[in-house]
Amino acid sequence: MRGAGADRSTSQSLDRGLVLMELIGQRPDGISVTELAAATGTHRTIVTRLLKTLARRDYVVRDQFGQYRLGGRLLELARFVQPQVRAAALPILRVLAERIGATAHLTMADGDEAVALIVVEPTTAPYHVSYRAGTRRPLGRGASGTAILSARPVEEVELPSVAAARARGWALSEGELEKGAIGIAAPLPHPQYANYSTGVVMLTAPESPDEVGRAVIEAAAAIAARVV
Known part of the structure; x- marks a missing residue:
């Protein structure tokens, strides 16, 4: 995943979460866990855990088909x-x-x-x-x-x-x-x-x-x- 592990003074998990949100933002019709894992080169289990954390705070939402989109919290912060x-x-x-x-x-x-x-x-x-x-x-x-x-x-x-x-x-x-x-x-x-x-x-x-x-x-x- 981009930037992950490149600098020990930064948070790898936070970097991974931000990259996921950027990728989700590029797919307004939604993107799956499998696609996100492939795009970032990160294990599916790690991607799923990060998405659950983001979803809990409404930064991303998961639809009935398992596709992820950006959530309403980002609009509030905007x-x-x-x-x-x-x-x-x-x-x-x-x-x-x-x-x-x-x-x-x-x-x-x-x-x-x-x-x-x-x-x-x-x-x-x-x-x-x-x-x-x-x-x-x-x-x-x-x-x-x-x-x-x-x-x-x-x-x-x-x-x-x-x-x-x-x-x-x-x-x-x-x-x-x-x-x-x-x-x-x-x-x-x-x-x-x-x-x-x-x-x-x-x-x-x-x-x-x-x-x-x-x-x-x-x-x-x-x-x-x-x-x-």
């Missing part, structure tokens, strides 16, 4: 991550979600992944995209991650979508993460929160992507203005 930007973003995201009639989000870059910190669903739209805070996606896929990359210095080799997002001020994705879903996002114009983006995810293409793009840029600017 409230305490970056509380300032969360507090600034939440009311603005609520307004954005209702204005566009689509699911709004605040997303943060974590290494080469984009992590959804806040997800706000519209209350009036008959249909909308639904996903959990804490969901991770590759940074180079989807509007939220592309928007974050577009705020970084130009690289010699970069994705065309990143260059396009930088040119117009907002990123667009079509079906990159979910079939049929349209994403529009913009980076937060704030030096301390340059690795953040906000945006919306829609089930159908908007009549005017530019209009939605402007709304998302306004929301990003409003969040940045509220953060000291």
Whole structure:
């Protein structure tokens, strides 16, 4: 298992448990004990014992088919991550979600992944995209991650979508993460929160992507203005 036993000053059991949660987080449809044991190179008995400990504290849950998923305790802890930007973003995201009639989000870059910190669903739209805070996606896929990359210095080799997002001020994705879903996002114009983006995810293409793009840029600017 990654990192296990590499440094005697650290806890091997804790490291193993954290690695298990990372692997479970990458499988929203669930993952079995056997798969986790194979992925980590750890005996099934050890993996089972670690999962029971995590499940007792609701960090993971086991469904009727024996598959493990992340538990609600992680969502509770997520409230305490970056509380300032969360507090600034939440009311603005609520307004954005209702204005566009689509699911709004605040997303943060974590290494080469984009992590959804806040997800706000519209209350009036008959249909909308639904996903959990804490969901991770590759940074180079989807509007939220592309928007974050577009705020970084130009690289010699970069994705065309990143260059396009930088040119117009907002990123667009079509079906990159979910079939049929349209994403529009913009980076937060704030030096301390340059690795953040906000945006919306829609089930159908908007009549005017530019209009939605402007709304998302306004929301990003409003969040940045509220953060000291």
